[in-house]
Amino acid sequence: SPITVLYRPARQAALREVMAGSRERPGLATAPASLAGVRQMIRGLRRGEAVGLLPDQVPPDGLGVWAPFFGRPAYTMTLAARLVQQTGAALLLIWGERLPRGRGFVVHVLPAPEIAPGASAEAA
Secondary structure (H helix, E strand, O other): OOEEEEEOOOOOHHHHHHHHHHOOOOOEEEEEOOHHHHHHHHHHHHOOOEEEOOOOOOOOOOOEEEEEEOOEEEEEEOHHHHHHHHHOOOOEEEEEEEOHHHOOEEEEEEEOOOOOOOOOOOOO
C-alpha cells in the first residue's frame, strides 16, 4: 500500500530539485512539514496506509519536548505519539544498517513500546 512521508524542502534550489526527483516513486507520497501535511498523514492512516517520519525533522517551538538522546537533551517531535493516539495506528521503528565493504544494507524493523491510553504526547 502507499506510504506518505513528511518532509521539509531543502533551502538551496539545486538540492531541492535533486531531493524532489529522488522522492518521485510509485506508491510514495510526500507531505510538507506543516499542518496540511499532518492532516494528509492522518487521512492516509485512516485509509490503512503507512506514513513515515524522519528523525531529523525538528518540530516548531512548542510542538516538541526535550528528551535525553545519548545522554544529552535534544528537542524532539511528539508527532508520532499524537498520530497513534488519533488513529490507533501501529508504531514501528525502522532503520537501515550499512554493511561493511559496500555490501549493501540491512533494514531493521521493531515494534515501538506501546503508548498508554490517555498518556500525554510528551510522556509517550
